Amino acid sequence: MLLFQSIHKVMQAERVIVSLGIDYQIVPVPKEFSSECGMCIEIDCSDSDALLAELQINRISINAVIKVDA
Amino acid sequence: MANYYFDNSATSYPKPPEVAEYINEYLNLGGTYGRSAYDRVVNVSRIVERARIMLAGIIGTILTDQLVFTPNATHALNIALKGFSYRKKRILISPLEHNAVTRPVLHLQNTIGLEFDIMPHNPDGLINLDAIGQLDMNSYDLCIVNHVGNVNGVVQPIAELKALLGNIPLLVDASQSAGHIPLEVDSWHIDMLALTGHKGLMGPTGTGCLFIRNPEIVKPLIHGGTGSRSDSFLMPEFLPDRFEAGTPNILGIFGLYGALSASVTCGYKSDHFVDLLESIERLKSFKVLRAADFKQQASLFSITSNSFSPSELSDLLFKRYSIEVRSGLHCAPLAHQTLKTFPMGTVRFSLSKFHNSSDLNYLYDALKEIDHESK
Numbered sequence A: 001m002l003l004f005q006s007i008h009k010v011m012q013a014e015r016v017i018v019s020l021g022i023d024y025q026i027v028p029v030p031k032e033f034s035s036e037c038g039m040c041i042e043i044d045c046s047d048s049d050a051l052l053a054e055l056q057i058n059r060i061s062i063n064a065v066i067k068v069d070a
Numbered sequence B: 001m002a003n004y005y006f007d008n009s010a011t012s013y014p015k016p017p018e019v020a021e022y023i024n025e026y027l028n029l030g031g032t033y034g035r036s037a038y039d040r041v042v043n044v045s046r047i048v049e050r051a052r053i054m055l056a057g058i059i060g061t062i063l064t065d066q067l068v069f070t071p072n073a074t075h076a077l078n079i080a081l082k083g084f085s086y087r088k089k090r091i092l093i094s095p096l097e098h099n100a101v102t103r104p105v106l107h108l109q110n111t112i113g114l115e116f117d118i119m120p121h122n123p124d125g126l127i128n129l130d131a132i133g134q135l136d137m138n139s140y141d142l143c144i145v146n147h148v149g150n151v152n153g154v155v156q157p158i159a160e161l162k163a164l165l166g167n168i169p170l171l172v173d174a175s176q177s178a179g180h181i182p183l184e185v186d187s188w189h190i191d192m193l194a195l196t197g198h199k200g201l202m203g204p205t206g207t208g209c210l211f212i213r214n215p216e217i218v219k220p221l222i223h224g225g226t227g228s229r230s231d232s233f234l235m236p237e238f239l240p241d242r243f244e245a246g247t248p249n250i251l252g253i254f255g256l257y258g259a260l261s262a263s264v265t266c267g268y269k270s271d272h273f274v275d276l277l278e279s280i281e282r283l284k285s286f287k288v289l290r291a292a293d294f295k296q297q298a299s300l301f302s303i304t305s306n307s308f309s310p311s312e313l314s315d316l317l318f319k320r321y322s323i324e325v326r327s328g329l330h331c332a333p334l335a336h337q338t339l340k341t342f343p344m345g346t347v348r349f350s351l352s353k354f355h356n357s358s359d360l361n362y363l364y365d366a367l368k369e370i371d372h373e374s375k
Helices: A007-020 A045-057 B017-029 B039-059 B073-083 B099-112 B129-133 B158-165 B250-261 B270-281 B310-321 B333-339 B357-373
Strands: A024-028 A039-043 B067-070 B090-093 B115-118 B142-146 B170-173 B192-196 B208-212 B286-289 B300-305 B326-328 B346-350
Touching: A007 A024, A007 A039, A007 A045, A007 B039, A039 A045, A039 B039, B017 B039, B017 B250, B039 B067, B039 B208, B039 B250, B067 B073, B073 B099, B073 B170, B073 B192, B073 B208, B090 B099, B099 B115, B099 B142, B099 B333, B129 B158, B142 B158, B158 B170, B270 B286, B270 B357, B300 B310, B310 B326, B310 B346, B310 B357
Parallel strands: B090 B115, B090 B142, B142 B170, B170 B192
Antiparallel strands: A024 A039, B067 B208, B192 B208, B286 B300, B300 B346, B326 B346
16 A cells, blocks of 8 residues: 555556556555545555556655555 | 637636536536545546646646646735745846736735835836846845736746846746746746636636745745645645645636647737737837737737727727727736836737637727727
8 A cells, every 4th residue: 555645646656557557446545644645545565566666766755655464 | 700809818718618528527526636535536636636737747847746726826926925935035026017926025015124126128028138137136035027928928038037047036927928838947947937727728717826846935825724644733844735725626627627638729820910910000090019029929919099098999899899808007007117008008919829810800900990090
């Protein structure tokens, strides 16, 4: 699960995810991070390395990466 | 279809059909921006952020999150001017400023003792770069320039001005240039830029934005909820949230997105526009207010008449020819003082991409007829 500081960053990240063809879901921010921007992005762990690298290239900063057990 | 609406510097008309389509879409779909994660909100947030990214492309910046939505250019300029940290309390402004700049500046003069100097300029209001280069830039906190004068359409040389300013921040009012003239915020090293969505960009009223390159030089004007960092009683430090308290004008931003998505080709050639200006200048009862050099001319200009006051002439144009124009001071008394048309003002004609050569010919024929009757 990827958390961002703003909606702008979430939507920027979504564009990158779509361009990479990665499956994703936009979901509410978990309760322990309730002060964040309301939505975060859930992806499969197997896609995370490629995505994080691409987000870095696009200078889209992430606030937190949370691993959630299926 | 004939288009006799020549008041596009006030607000554009007609709008591309996509504006109404997207406004209608939002009215049907509903939903707010951010704050939750259900589909309705996600869909709205996508369009808002796409509009932001498209606007960033139009002004020529890759710093998309440093572009803040505002209700209009005036609000954007007020954020920049009232939130700026003045140390020397002296600024430089261009000679063709609109009241969107001069009124906040005069307010700051009365409240914090801010002083301002008007840039050296030519008779048409074009800033004189050679003379500006002689100024002691260390005296100034900030420089403000109206990119396109809203009375005579003079286009100011932004990149060259910024090169002379060095580290002095430059605030550009792009109200009359955005959508008409290419903007290169990054390559011109512009520090702040304000624009409106409803003029050259052809979006709805109630939309605008402020670009801020270095957010630390400006404090927020409005404080409130952003849907982010809600555990804090302070505004977030990051952009765009720092300057976007409260629910944005989603309806307007949807319409603006429609406008930015539309593909509109200009219906007249710039040569024809220059011909129009030169032809009007040959009519003896009118004086044309324009850039001395057509290379510095945007798609608006003003005239004065020997026979009619500005309000009489605009009334005649409308009642006899259905030509819609604005008369008076155009909220720019400083510009009229510079151009020696204060306090009577002028009649202003401002074009849009929806005009064609026939519309320009119709305008000329109307003025020619009035001119002949004036003799």
